Amino acid sequence: MNDSPAYGLWSLVAINSAIFILFAASFFKPQSRQDWRTLGLFSAFVVALFTEMYGFPLTIYLLSGWLAERVPGVDFLSHDAGHLLEILFGWKANPHFGPFHLLSNALIIGGFWLLAKAWPVLYEAQQRGALARTGPYARIRHPQYAAFMLVMLGFLLQWPTLVTLAMFPVLVFTYVRLAQREERQALAEHGDAYRAYMNDVPGWWPRFR
Template identity: 50%
Template sequence: MSGASSVVGCRHSFRWCLSKGYWLGSQFPLLKDTHAGGHLWNDLTNWSGDPHLSPFHLAGYVAIGTGFWLIAAAWKRLHEAAQHDELATTGPYAWVRHPQYDGFLLIMIGFLLQWPTIPTLIMFPVLVYMYVRLARSEEREVAKEFGEQWDAYAARTPAFLPRHRGVRSTTPRPGPHVTSGQQRQPSRTAGSHHSLTGRSR
């Protein structure tokens, strides 16, 4: 593409962005055309104080910090599980079966609370769907390897949302079972790590 064509293309893109900006401004007159206006939730709730100290922004810090902590704690437990060739069931894994994915989702929620944009709001449910699919795929692999041990763990531990201590599920996650006398078949793929055992898969 020539230099002149690039300039023309940039002009068209800039005009398109301006036209969309004017349209959004006309549709949402509460949005401020200042730095503070980048905080969508503050504008919609008419927050007049420091945007970085609003309830939404502070809640975002909590969600992001908790997410990073959860990921770190989960990976520490996964490393221990990999060393002992066992299923991770303690630490964060005593609360939910996929704490590291919960951590990633909390971080995304934190950023959405602080700086939501149209693309990130659209992509968030897509990413949630992808994480759930990945988790289900990993669970099928682990069920093949750990059999009844996995069934017992899955029956008492929810996938993503911690349940009240007094509530126990008696229905195990459906998955392939390992019958007695059947040898375990570890599932490994170079270059990736299993989110439930910490080993390469």
């Protein structure tokens, strides 16, 4: 935990933020004002996350007194100390192999895997003007939004900050509202077929049976 300070790396902030924002935009394909607002919130989450991860550790500065009292002897300006959950729960080894970091990796990888599986199904259905009902859409109705939530939750476990913790519930609420709006559009377009789909397939959490 006595690594040299690892902040002020603004090029990494810019590169990582750009990659995730462009990736999200390629799947959202925003058109309406609400779509752009949703993408803007996600972009703000990503920028805030990587700013504190590589640029300026605002959360650590604000909580420095409390952290130093609770976990004495830790250099909180080292990169490893930014993995606050491992530090606070007493993980003494490399935090990249700690339980929260491993769970974070699983959520992030799982989220991107779900996103990769869902997008081709949705695209093919849109090309035919049909409902997406295969692949992940056979288990939940909103796999793309669920995937983004998993990725964001994974990042929160890996590198929690005060700003992203405050933003996460706002983003979840926004995604749910966007999903509801899209369902109203699907009902208007597909009618009883989509009602039957809603009865058969849960919105966010699959039925394991």
